[in-house]
Amino acid sequence: MISKQFLITGMIMAIIGMVMSSLFRLQLGWQGESFWILNFLLGDKWAPDGILDPNMYLALVTIHGTIMVFFLLTGGLSGTFANLLLPLQIGARDMASGFINMLSYWFFLGSSVVMIASLFVETGPASGGWTVYPPLSALPQAMPGSGLGMTLWLVSMSLFIVSSLLGGLNYVVTVINLRTKGMTMTRLPLSVWALFITAVLGVLSFPVLFSAALLLIFDRSFGTAFYLSDIHIAGEVMERTGGSPILYEHLFWFLGHPEVYIVLLPALGITSEVIATNSRKPIFGYRAMIGSILAIAFLSFIVWGHHMFMTGMNPFLGAVFTFTTLLIAIPSAVKAFNYITTLWKGNVRFTPAMLFAIGMVSTFISGGVTGIILADSALDINIHDTYFVVAHFHIVMGLSAVLAMFAGVYHWFPKMYGRLMNRKLGYAHFWVTFVCAYGVFFPQHFLGLAGVPRRYYSNSEFPMFDDLVSINELVSIFAIVGAIAQFIFMFNFFYSIFRGPKSSANPWGSNTLEWTTPVEHVHGNWPGALPVVHRWAYDYSKPGKDQDFVPQTVPLEEGELDGGAGH
Amino acid sequence: MITFLIILSIVLAVLAVGQLMRVFEATSKLKGEVSPLPTDAENKYQAKMMLVFLFGYFSFFVWLVARYGEFLLPESASEHGIVLDNLLDFNWYIIILVFVITHVYLFYFPFKYVFNKDRKAYYYTHSNKLELLWTTVPAIFLSVIIVYGLSAWVDITMDETPKDAISIELYPKQFDWTARYAGVDSTLGNSNYNMISTSNPLGVITPASLAQKIAEIEAEIAEFESELSLAPEGGLKQEELTELIAKRNRQREKVKSFEALEGLNRGNDDILVKSEFLIPINREVAFEFRSRDVIHSAYMPHFRAQMNCVPGMVTEFHFKPIITTDQMREKTQNPEFDYILLCNKICGAAHYNMQMTIKVVEEEEYNKWLAEQATFNDGFTVSDETATTEEKSESNEISMIELK
Numbered sequence: 001m002i003s004k005q006f007l008i009t010g011m012i013m014a015i016i017g018m019v020m021s022s023l024f025r026l027q028l029g030w031q032g033e034s035f036w037i038l039n040f041l042l043g044d045k046w047a048p049d050g051i052l053d054p055n056m057y058l059a060l061v062t063i064h065g066t067i068m069v070f071f072l073l074t075g076g077l078s079g080t081f082a083n084l085l086l087p088l089q090i091g092a093r094d095m096a097s098g099f100i101n102m103l104s105y106w107f108f109l110g111s112s113v114v115m116i117a118s119l120f121v122e123t124g125p126a127s128g129g130w131t132v133y134p135p136l137s138a139l140p141q142a143m144p145g146s147g148l149g150m151t152l153w154l155v156s157m158s159l160f161i162v163s164s165l166l167g168g169l170n171y172v173v174t175v176i177n178l179r180t181k182g183m184t185m186t187r188l189p190l191s192v193w194a195l196f197i198t199a200v201l202g203v204l205s206f207p208v209l210f211s212a213a214l215l216l217i218f219d220r221s222f223g224t225a226f227y228l229s230d231i232h233i234a235g236e237v238m239e240r241t242g243g244s245p246i247l248y249e250h251l252f253w254f255l256g257h258p259e260v261y262i263v264l265l266p267a268l269g270i271t272s273e274v275i276a277t278n279s280r281k282p283i284f285g286y287r288a289m290i291g292s293i294l295a296i297a298f299l300s301f302i303v304w305g306h307h308m309f310m311t312g313m314n315p316f317l318g319a320v321f322t323f324t325t326l327l328i329a330i331p332s333a334v335k336a337f338n339y340i341t342t343l344w345k346g347n348v349r350f351t352p353a354m355l356f357a358i359g360m361v362s363t364f365i366s367g368g369v370t371g372i373i374l375a376d377s378a379l380d381i382n383i384h385d386t387y388f389v390v391a392h393f394h395i396v397m398g399l400s401a402v403l404a405m406f407a408g409v410y411h412w413f414p415k416m417y418g419r420l421m422n423r424k425l426g427y428a429h430f431w432v433t434f435v436c437a438y439g440v441f442f443p444q445h446f447l448g449l450a451g452v453p454r455r456y457y458s459n460s461e462f463p464m465f466d467d468l469v470s471i472n473e474l475v476s477i478f479a480i481v482g483a484i485a486q487f488i489f490m491f492n493f494f495y496s497i498f499r500g501p502k503s504s505a506n507p508w509g510s511n512t513l514e515w516t517t518p519v520e521h522v523h524g525n526w527p528g529a530l531p532v533v534h535r536w537a538y539d540y541s542k543p544g545k546d547q548d549f550v551p552q553t554v555p556l557e558e559g560e561l562d563g564g565a566g567h
Numbered sequence: 568m569i570t571f572l573i574i575l576s577i578v579l580a581v582l583a584v585g586q587l588m589r590v591f592e593a594t595s596k597l598k599g600e601v602s603p604l605p606t607d608a609e610n611k612y613q614a615k616m617m618l619v620f621l622f623g624y625f626s627f628f629v630w631l632v633a634r635y636g637e638f639l640l641p642e643s644a645s646e647h648g649i650v651l652d653n654l655l656d657f658n659w660y661i662i663i664l665v666f667v668i669t670h671v672y673l674f675y676f677p678f679k680y681v682f683n684k685d686r687k688a689y690y691y692t693h694s695n696k697l698e699l700l701w702t703t704v705p706a707i708f709l710s711v712i713i714v715y716g717l718s719a720w721v722d723i724t725m726d727e728t729p730k731d732a733i734s735i736e737l738y739p740k741q742f743d744w745t746a747r748y749a750g751v752d753s754t755l756g757n758s759n760y761n762m763i764s765t766s767n768p769l770g771v772i773t774p775a776s777l778a779q780k781i782a783e784i785e786a787e788i789a790e791f792e793s794e795l796s797l798a799p800e801g802g803l804k805q806e807e808l809t810e811l812i813a814k815r816n817r818q819r820e821k822v823k824s825f826e827a828l829e830g831l832n833r834g835n836d837d838i839l840v841k842s843e844f845l846i847p848i849n850r851e852v853a854f855e856f857r858s859r860d861v862i863h864s865a866y867m868p869h870f871r872a873q874m875n876c877v878p879g880m881v882t883e884f885h886f887k888p889i890i891t892t893d894q895m896r897e898k899t900q901n902p903e904f905d906y907i908l909l910c911n912k913i914c915g916a917a918h919y920n921m922q923m924t925i926k927v928v929e930e931e932e933y934n935k936w937l938a939e940q941a942t943f944n945d946g947f948t949v950s951d952e953t954a955t956t957e958e959k960s961e962s963n964e965i966s967m968i969e970l971k
Binding site (some may be wrong): 283288443456 | 580581582585588590601603604605609610611612614616617620623627628631635638639640648650651654655658661662664666669670672673674677680681683686687688689690691692695696699701702705706709712715717718719720721722723724725741759760761763764770801814817818844856857859860861862864867868869871872873874877878879880882883904905907908909910912913914915916917918920922
């Protein structure tokens with residue numbers, strides 16, 4: 001139930017974030033032109049005569065980023081699938097603490113409400129970029145968005161962190177303590193592994209973001225100077241001095257980088273499940289997959305400085321971060337190769353979930369390889385903060401996670417609602433989304449290589465960017481078509497909840513435990529005793545079996561080896 | 568009215584789709600049980616789509632390169648930029664190779680191994696050999712990339728700035744840039760944010776600017792005091808003014824303490840310019856960056872140079888330009904080509920329009936141009952006695968901006 005609450009809250013937030021991106025894409029694609037929809041949605045103050053106000057542009061960019069990263073891909077993704085899959089896939093009656101779980105949802109909802117409320121304050125919502133670097137975000141004199149809107153942003157994020165920590169602790173405890181008999185750590189499905197490590201990452205890194213936010217609240221409201229120094233603004237000398245904005249950047253990115261993997265690991269976990277199930281083939285290199293999840297998680301804590309090569313940080317430190325960052329490419333490459341090998345000689349069924357999972361591997365690779373360029377501190381000099389970065393992280397993190405989330409929804413919809421989603425609409429949704437997604441972000445690499453900085457309201461002030469106007473138009477068209485295509489999904493989703501055809505207990509022929517529960521949800525998940533696990537989760541197409549899958553609850557035959565045990 | 572019509576048509580469209588779905592549902596019920604799994608025809612169709620997409624994706628890539636390749640940045644106008652461009656190309660070869668190979672397999676395998684109920688998938692759980700192969704091969708490639716990349720990084724950022732380098736400070740505020748040259752003595756004068764005034768936008772500390780700033784603060788204090796005497800007793804206004812006076816007094820003490828600094832005259836010959844600055848070809852230019860208000864970033868894409876400007880810190884970057892503006896105009900066949908400095912860290916509403924033109928010229932021309940510029944001290948001696956404080960500051964600013 002909580003998983004559905006997270007999913008639907010996340011979906012509503014995602015629609016808001018997506019509409020915002022369409023609005024600023026209107027400005028970027030057709031700069032300075034008038035659109036009645038802008039005026040209709042934003043009013044005369046923020047879009048006089050239908051032309052977007054530069055402050056509102058920054059606000060839209062900021063809140064779009066915040067919503068997508070935190071509310072959709074952290075809260076929405078982990079919240080949905082951890083609450084759904086953890087108890088069901090490890091054979092538990094429920095999460096370790098139902099109460100903490102409930103709190104984590106209500107804090108999430110409260111935080112969403114505060115974030116949305118901040119859109120309606122007179123000076124506009126926070127607009128210093130989703131990273132809200134001080135002093136810009138600390139001083140209301142610096143921009144209107146740093147007034148009440150920023151205060152609400154910080155309140156909302158604090159609530160969000162509380163929600164995330166409560167949820168995360170609960171997930172960790174659940175996986176460690178509530179596995180059913182026979183469910184050893186090396187028999188866990190990769191989705192559980194991924195969600196488990198994600199929760200550990202969140203528990204370790206979100207408190208640091210909380211401290212960053214707390215110090216920022218102090219600087220804003222209580223006259224401290226943790227992040228402020230030597231500032232002369234609005235014609236006045238600021239007496240508070242001695243702090244450093246770089247401190248904030250360090251604290252922020254100490255969360256910020258693990259956050260990328262908080263978003264990505266569940267996506268990889270979901271993809272592993274969907275690809276193995278629909279290839280009717282064991283996931284290739286199960287142990288290596290766990291190893292790479294662990295390696296990525298560990299490395300994610302020692303790479304945050306690659307966001308800060310150009311801050312004036314000691315170049316030696318930059319060199320260290322370059323080294324650690326590029327190391328992440330190794331476990332990531334292992335994962336990508338293992339997915340491809342899983343497809344090799346499989347028996348591939350193209351369910352919509354499978355299409356999204358294949359799409360996810362594609363974006364993971366396409367976005368991942370450009371990370372090699374960005375991780376190189378020397379190359380970062382010239383592409384830092386350009387559209388190249390925008391293209392990179394939207395593809396590798398945004399698209400991968402969103403596609404995997406769709407894969408997860410299509411795949412586990414029968415588990416959630418006992419009904420099937422419409423397949424034809426699923427196919428249409430996938431292809432339009434996938435093509436538009438690349439159509440939006442792939443050309444942005446070229447903008448970045450031409451030196452176009454991100455977060456620019458307009459490029460028309462620079463004649464050198466005039467030749468690139470048509471790229472922006474192309475991107476905007478793809479963005480808007482892609483956004484509209486999401487209504488196919490929304491329709492399919494809500495329609496199928498009520499009127500979709502009834503599903504059987506195990507529609508995809510899966511091995512994992514969640515498909516051994518009855519279609520109609522019962523309290524405690526299994527009506528009788530808890531299932532006992534005898535084998536790993538990936539005995540698909542095992543030789544000598546009648547069916548092309550062997551559920552985890554089927555005992556090993558005499559002399560049969562368990563695939564997960566390293567044989 | 569238009570709004571109403573649009574909402575109405577959306578509602579009608581939703582209703583129409585809903586009805587269609589019902590019809591669809593009814594017909595599929597007639598056909599019998601709905602299978603959750605794709606039919607053979609659907610599998611085959613989607614398998615083909617894999618290849619179609621693969622082809623389309625690569626074509627899109629090629630088309631983008633062909634269509635927009637020429638609009639990317641022209642060849643590097645700085646010495647270290649050539650190293651970076653080569654490094655980038657080297658990275659591209661590896662990356663594009665990996666990208667193409669993995670994508671071919673990623674989309675070809677699902678096509679080739681599309682579902683067939685008479686066939687069983689190959690039960691292949693792992694292969695230590697294969698996994699070792701694709702751990703070590705990326706590791707080797709990455710070591711090369713790391714070593715190559717870091718050697719470039721160390722060369723660019725960690726070497727000593729040559730002694731004969733030209734010192735220039737780039738100073739941003741919301742929303743413009745000022746460049747400050749070190750002048751005859753090749754040393755930038757001291758500066759402090761407490762010294763900032765309309766006539767001294769960078770807060771340079773020289774004997775003249777100190778005297779003027781102290782006078783300015785004292786004039787302000789006097790003004791506040793006279794206002795204070797008129798303010799009602801115990802009111803908010805009184806409190807506010809008392810606080811302001813105390814603040815100005817503290818600032819005056821700070822400013823006075825600068826009188827003890829060494830080398831106060833170093834700033835006299837500094838030169839401040841706006842909107843455009845010149846640098847000579849083939850000379851190392853050492854930039855220093857400060858910021859008046861929020862974080863900005865000095866981005867000079869043609870020189871492959873960038874550094875954040877952080878309040879409370881001095882950051883540095885140096886490079887050697889090797890192509891003059893005129894030469895670049897010929898190379899790009901664009902008579903209007905100019906090098907630019909732009910702001911690349913979100914800094915507020917006009918972030919998108921915070922620029923300065925950079926002109927790279929022959930050393931002779933540079934020297935001639937520099938000699939024509941007014942020095943910082945000129946701005947003070949001109950109007951010291953003639954103007955009142957306010958007029959003076961205005962005329963000073965104008966003289967510094969216009970005289971270039």
